[in-house]
Amino acid sequence: AQSVTQLGSHVSVSEGALVLLRCNYSSSVPPYLFWYVQYPNQGLQLLLKYTSAATLVKGINGFEAEFKKSETSFHLTKPSAHMSDAAEYFCAVSERHGTDKLIFGTGTRLQVFP
Amino acid sequence: SAVISQKPSRDICQRGTSLTIQCQVDSQVTMMFWYRQQPGQSLTLIATANQGSEATYESGFVIDKFPISRPNLTFSTLTVSNMSPEDSSIYLCSVAGNANTGELFFGEGSRLTVL
Numbered sequence: 001a002q003s004v005t006q007l008g009s010h011v012s013v014s015e016g017a018l019v020l021l022r023c024n025y026s027s028s029v030p031p032y033l034f035w036y037v038q039y040p041n042q043g044l045q046l047l048l049k050y051t052s053a054a055t056l057v058k059g060i061n062g063f064e065a066e067f068k069k070s071e072t073s074f075h076l077t078k079p080s081a082h083m084s085d086a087a088e089y090f091c092a093v094s095e096r097h098g099t100d101k102l103i104f105g106t107g108t109r110l111q112v113f114p
Numbered sequence: 115s116a117v118i119s120q121k122p123s124r125d126i127c128q129r130g131t132s133l134t135i136q137c138q139v140d141s142q143v144t145m146m147f148w149y150r151q152q153p154g155q156s157l158t159l160i161a162t163a164n165q166g167s168e169a170t171y172e173s174g175f176v177i178d179k180f181p182i183s184r185p186n187l188t189f190s191t192l193t194v195s196n197m198s199p200e201d202s203s204i205y206l207c208s209v210a211g212n213a214n215t216g217e218l219f220f221g222e223g224s225r226l227t228v229l
Contacts, residue, residue, distance in 0.1 A: 032216035043206065043222035044157075051216060090156060094216045101147055102218055104157045 002027045002093045006105035014113050019063075019078040021108045023091030026072065033074040034092040034102065035065055044090065050074060061085070086112045116141055116209050118221035126227045127197050134193045135224045137207030142187035144210070147218065148180070151204040160205075163190050197228045 007022040025031055035047040048059025055067040065076045074091060088109050092102040117140040127133050137146065145164055149157040160180055161169040169182040183191045194201050204223040211217035 034217065036220075044220040046217055046219075049217055101159055101162055102157075102216075103159070106156045 002031060002103045004091045004093050004103060004105040006089075006091050006108050008108055009106065010109050010111065012111040012113060013081045015083055016080050019076070019081045019085065019110065021076040021089050021091075021110065023065075023074045023076065023105060024072050025074060025091075025093045027093055032094045033065075033067060034094075035059065035063070035074075035076050036090045036092060036104075038088040038090065038107075040087070047076070047089075081110075081112045083112050083114065086110055115211070116143065116219045118207055118209060118219060120205075120207055120221040120224050122224055123222065124225040124227075126229060128229055129198055131197055132193055132195045133197065133226060134191050135205050135207070137190045137192070137221060139188045139209055144187070146184065146190045147208045147210075148182065148190075148192045149206040149208060149220075151206060151223070153202065157206065160192070194226065197226075199228045202226055202228045 003026045005024045013019055033050040036044040037047050038044050047063050048057045048065055050057050050067045058064045063076055063078045065074050067074050088107050090107045091105040094102050119138045121136045125133060145162055147162050148160040150160050151157045159172045160175045161171045161182055163169045163182050163184040165184050165187050179195050181193045204225045206223045207221040208218040211219060
């Protein structure tokens with residue numbers, strides 16, 4: 001069975017600082033991996049996805065993530081945080097040839113201070 | 115991409131009552147998924163709904179508590195039955211993206227508060 005672990009339920013950074021949100025996955029088959037963002041009182045929006053093409057994936061709003069099979073990781077980064085990045089971030093995994101249902105991590109709340 | 119509309123967007127309900135949430139998609143989709151997001155927590159899959167067949171429920175969720183309908187390829191409903199305060203959550207409808215990318219599109223959710 002697939003699972004994801006997000007280390008750190010809360011991350012705080014200063015505006016302009018590097019953002020690093022950690023995600024490790026467990027999967028018996030090569031996975032699809034996703035990062036979603038949820039702004040306050042809104043639904044989920046896809047940031048980026050890994051589906052077996054390039055291991056470094058670029059998403060919206062300047063975010064990117066690198067798939068590292070040897071470390072079973074898919075950490076999300078952004079070189080310079082903006083105030084507008086404050087939100088909840090969820091890592092998710094699905095089977096490559098499965099039913100498309102996603103298993104979500106527990107989420108990381110990102111706070112950005114001026 | 116798919117545009118997903120959910121109704122109601124929020125509601126306050128009394129203990130013991132039932133509420134049906136509607137999910138409308140702007141295109142035909144094979145699978146629809148219902149998730150629950152309890153306050154301050156992540157998303158948990160309740161069930162997968164395919165048109166023309168009974169929904170498939172995840173461990174910990176049963177049809178009597180969360181009956182689902184899927185009458186056509188653009189619509190589904192989730193009923194939360196005999197509600198208790200523990201059912202206070204955001205309920206989200208989602209659909210798989212095209213081209214089998216594994217991506218899901220989400221509605222904005224239905225926020226239920228049970229008193």
